[in-house]
Amino acid sequence: MTSQLATDTRETRLTRQRYDRIAPIYDALEWMMEWRARRWRRDLWSRVGTGRVLELGVGTGKNIRYYPEGRDVVAMDISERMLARARHRAERLSATVRLEVGDAQVLSYADASFDVVVATFLFCSVPDPVLGLTEAKRVLKPGGQLLLVEHVASQRPVLRRLMQWLDPIPLHIWGAHIDRDTVDNVRRAGFIDVADTNLSLDVVKRIEARALPTPANLSDTHDQHREGSP
Numbered sequence: 001m002t003s004q005l006a007t008d009t010r011e012t013r014l015t016r017q018r019y020d021r022i023a024p025i026y027d028a029l030e031w032m033m034e035w036r037a038r039r040w041r042r043d044l045w046s047r048v049g050t051g052r053v054l055e056l057g058v059g060t061g062k063n064i065r066y067y068p069e070g071r072d073v074v075a076m077d078i079s080e081r082m083l084a085r086a087r088h089r090a091e092r093l094s095a096t097v098r099l100e101v102g103d104a105q106v107l108s109y110a111d112a113s114f115d116v117v118v119a120t121f122l123f124c125s126v127p128d129p130v131l132g133l134t135e136a137k138r139v140l141k142p143g144g145q146l147l148l149v150e151h152v153a154s155q156r157p158v159l160r161r162l163m164q165w166l167d168p169i170p171l172h173i174w175g176a177h178i179d180r181d182t183v184d185n186v187r188r189a190g191f192i193d194v195a196d197t198n199l200s201l202d203v204v205k206r207i208e209a210r211a212l213p214t215p216a217n218l219s220d221t222h223d224q225h226r227e228g229s230p
Helices: 012-029 032-048 078-095 129-139 156-165 167-173 182-188 217-226
Strands: 053-055 073-077 097-102 116-120 140-151 192-200 204-211
Touching: 012 032, 012 078, 032 116, 032 140, 032 204, 053 129, 073 078, 078 097, 078 140, 116 129, 129 140, 129 182, 140 182, 182 192, 182 204
Parallel strands: 053 073, 053 116, 073 097, 116 140
Antiparallel strands: 140 204, 192 204
């Protein structure tokens, strides 16, 4: 297992600090978007299969109300202050969930220890998204389910150029990119059966995929990404 220092790059530390800083006002900043996003969250969680579930980037806990009843859910986030708000929300909803501090780029969980990995609007802010997705694949059982809702770079030329031009603004405020090709990143991480559905234009997508590596391929891919980490 790679040490925390190996992935605790300047960009990762900045991301953590930014989310710690905006945690108290994060929900207020996103209230307009959340008015639409809540139905996307509900739909995503309705697709969760059976077994043990890992939520990456739980944030302030906006997905907690949609967790399937009676399911073993572990939820993690890089920001302790965001997690504190998620804990408060879980208590208010009487939800059963294990909330932990962690970095999606270096998960502390054993190989093949989850049946489903879920994330919403996360891989725009993970400094190395392919490494984070490779980690998600590593902790999934063979055939395990990846479920994402993400905002991504549009394939429409004018809108794509505009998103690339505007990207530094959200990046410097809270470390989120708006011009990432997350569907391609899922494929690059080694997932199979990758399917995407447009939820808002082609900028917000639901992404579904499966992890089905052989043990040898999983080890080789995992080692390759770890060796290439900053």
